[in-house]
Structure formats: C-alpha cells, structure tokens
Amino acid sequence: MNHTNMNYDGDFEYNRSTRSNPPKVPPHIHNCYEILYFEEGDAVYIVEGKKYELSNGDILITNPREVHCPVFKSEKTYTRSIVFLKPPYLRDFISDKYNPFSALEKRKLGTQNKIDTELVKKYELGKKMDIMGEYYFSDLPEKEVMIKSNLIQFLVELNKIVSADTDNGIVSNSSIDGIIQYINDNLTKNISLDSLQEHFNLSKYHISHTFKEKTGFTVLEYITQKRIMVAKDMILDGMPLNEICEKIGYSDYSSFYRAFVKITGYSPNDT
Numbered sequence: 001m002n003h004t005n006m007n008y009d010g011d012f013e014y015n016r017s018t019r020s021n022p023p024k025v026p027p028h029i030h031n032c033y034e035i036l037y038f039e040e041g042d043a044v045y046i047v048e049g050k051k052y053e054l055s056n057g058d059i060l061i062t063n064p065r066e067v068h069c070p071v072f073k074s075e076k077t078y079t080r081s082i083v084f085l086k087p088p089y090l091r092d093f094i095s096d097k098y099n100p101f102s103a104l105e106k107r108k109l110g111t112q113n114k115i116d117t118e119l120v121k122k123y124e125l126g127k128k129m130d131i132m133g134e135y136y137f138s139d140l141p142e143k144e145v146m147i148k149s150n151l152i153q154f155l156v157e158l159n160k161i162v163s164a165d166t167d168n169g170i171v172s173n174s175s176i177d178g179i180i181q182y183i184n185d186n187l188t189k190n191i192s193l194d195s196l197q198e199h200f201n202l203s204k205y206h207i208s209h210t211f212k213e214k215t216g217f218t219v220l221e222y223i224t225q226k227r228i229m230v231a232k233d234m235i236l237d238g239m240p241l242n243e244i245c246e247k248i249g250y251s252d253y254s255s256f257y258r259a260f261v262k263i264t265g266y267s268p269n270d271t
Contacts, residue, residue: 010084010086011032011085011086011087011088011089012083012084012085012086012089012147012151013083013084013085014081014082014083014084014132014133014136014137014147015081015082015084016079016080016081016082016133017079017080018077018078018079019077019078019079020075020077021075022041022043022070022072022075022076022078024072025069025070026069026216027046027067027068027069027215027216027217028067028068028069029064029065029066029067029068029225029229030062030064030084031064031086032064032084032085032086033061033062033063033064033084033085033086033101033104033105034060034061034062034063034068034082034083034084034085035059035060035061035082035083035085035104035129035154036059036060036061036062036080036081036082037059037080037081037082037120037125037126037129038054038055038056038057038058038059038060038080039056039057039079039080039081040056040076040077040078040079041054041056041072041076041077041078041079041080042072042073042074042076042078043070043071043072043073043078044070044071044073045060045068045069045070045071045113045114046068046069046070046071046214046215046216047060047062047066047067047068047110047113048066048067048068048109048110048180048215049110049176049177049180049211049214049215050110050111050113050177051214052113052114054114055116055117056117057117057120057121057126058114058115058116058117058120059114059115059120059125059126059129060113060114060115061103061104061113061115061158062113063104063105063107064229065109065226065229066109066110066113067215067216067217067222067225068113069216081129081130081133083129083132083151085104085151087101089148089151090148090151090152090155093152100152100155100156100159101155102159102162102163103155103158103159103161103162103163104155104158107162109180109181109184110177110180112162112165115158115161119161119165123157123160123161124157125154125157125158128150128151128153128154128157129154131146131150132146132147132150132151132154135147135150175200175202175210176210176211176214176215178200179196179200179207179211179219180215180222182196182199182200183219183222183223183226184226187223187226187227187230187248187249188230188247188248188249189249190249191223191249193207193208193219196219207219224259224263225263227248227249227250227259228259228260228263228264230248231244231248231256231260231268232264232271234247234248235268235271236271241253241256241268241269244256244268256268
C-alpha cells in the first residue's frame with residue numbers, strides 16, 4: 001500500500017464529491033486542517049490508529065499531524081464535502097485572546113475527531129458547510145466574505161463542542177495507543193521494533209501485526225512519516241539540513257533525502 005502526503009497550495013479549498021464505487025484511499029496526511037462532512041455512505045475513518053464509525057451527518061476533523069484514511073465497508077454511494085484550511089486564511093480573526101483553530105489543533109492526536117450528527121444539527125454545522133460550498137463555487141462579489149463569515153462561525157461552535165465533550169465513537173487498542181504516543185514523543189530518538197519490544201514488553205510480531213492492522217502503516221512507515229513531518233517544520237524554522245538529519249534519527253544525509261523525497265514528492269531544498 002502506498003502512503004502519501006496530500007498537500008494543498010492554497011489556504012482554503014472546498015471539495016464535494018459523490019462516488020458510487022468508493023476508491024481505496026491509503027493512510028495519508030495533509031499540510032492543512034481537514035473538515036469532512038459525511039453525508040452518506042458505509043465507512044469508518046481511521047485516525048492515528050483509532051477507528052471512528054461514521055453515520056450520515058457526522059463531521060470528522062483532522063490536523064496536519066494526524067495520519068488518517070477512510071475504510072469503505074461496501075460499495076454503497078459515498079458523498080462527502082471537505083474543507084481544507086490553513087490558518088493564514090483567517091489571520092484577521094486570530095488573537096492572543098481567542099484562537100478559532102483550538103479545536104483543530106490542541107486535541108491529543110487521534111481524539112475528539114468525530115462530531116456526532118446530533119451536535120452537527122444542533123449547532124447547524126452542516127448548514128454552514130453547505131453555505132460555504134454554495135459560495136465557493138459561485139462568482140458572486142460577496143463570495144469570500146460569506147465563506148469567511150460562515151467558516152469563523154463554524155470554528156467558534158466547533159471550539160465549544162470539543163472543549164465541552166469527551167471523546168466518543170472510538171474503537172481503540174490500548175497497546176497500540178501507547179506505542180503511537182511513545183513514537184510521537186520520541187521521534188528524535190532511535191526507535192526500532194527491538195526498542196519497542198523491550199519498552200512495552202510485547203513481542204515484535206505482535207507489535208508489527210497489530211500496528212499494521214490498526215493504522216494501515218508498518219511501524220517503520222509510521223515513524224518515517226512522522227519524522228519527515230518534524231523535518232519539514234525544522235526546515236521552515238531555518239535549521240541546517242545536516243543538523244536536521246541527525247536530530248530526527250538518520251545516520252546519513254542520503255537516507256534522509258530519499259525518505260523525504262519519497263514522502264513529500266520534492267527535495268528538502270525545495271521546502
């Protein structure tokens with residue numbers, strides 16, 4: 001299975017599609033926040049190894065650090081609307097007193113990703129998604145004003161929901177939860193199946209098999225994905241490439257370079 005970065009150049013994009021034969025989508029990450037409005041279908045979403053059972057009208061949110069993918073249980077028609085979003089799009093609404101991106105950003109990885117349809121209806125989140133879509137595909141002069149006004153209202157309500165509610169609708173595996181958290185906390189250290197076996201007192205076979213089953217990644221693939229994400233942030237902060245290579249656990253630059261290009265599709269120098 002291929003694992004990809006699905007990157008977007010702009011700060012805001014709206015996409016809506018209906019598929020009668022849903023495609024297989026590999027585990028992936030984005031360089032932006034994703035808000036998915038699940039309108040109809042027969043699917044679960046896996047986020048950082050957590051499995052969310054989706055019902056028509058649910059909303060799923062992910063941030064750029066969360067690996068996720070849909071798993072379709074049948075060929076039932078799949079309809080969804082998605083907003084891809086970066087903070088610069090709403091820079092005028094971000095302040096020291098209030099951050100509209102809190103719900104998207106500050107959750108523990110793989111938690112509180114799903115907003116149940118009852119809450120979606122209560123706070124009219126689906127309606128706001130529909131209005132954004134209508135204006136996004138229009139040529140009306142008030143297009144951007146209406147998109148931003150509905151989007152900021154959407155995010156304010158989302159912040160309320162996430163801050164008030166506990167995580168629901170998740171099927172998880174406690175041992176894999178711990179391994180995922182350990183990996184994310186120790187990305188700059190030397191992590192291997194041997195070290196995980198020793199740390200968690202579990203067999204390498206059990207870790208490999210269960211991790212792949214729950215996340216769609218092998219342990220090495222997951223570590224590599226997350227390390228390259230960290231590397232991209234370090235590059236943007238101006239850190240020299242050789243220093244980055246050492247800090248994220250690569251013994252030589254060529255190995256780091258190959259991994260970076262494979263995952264991002266471009267070289268570190270082009271970041």
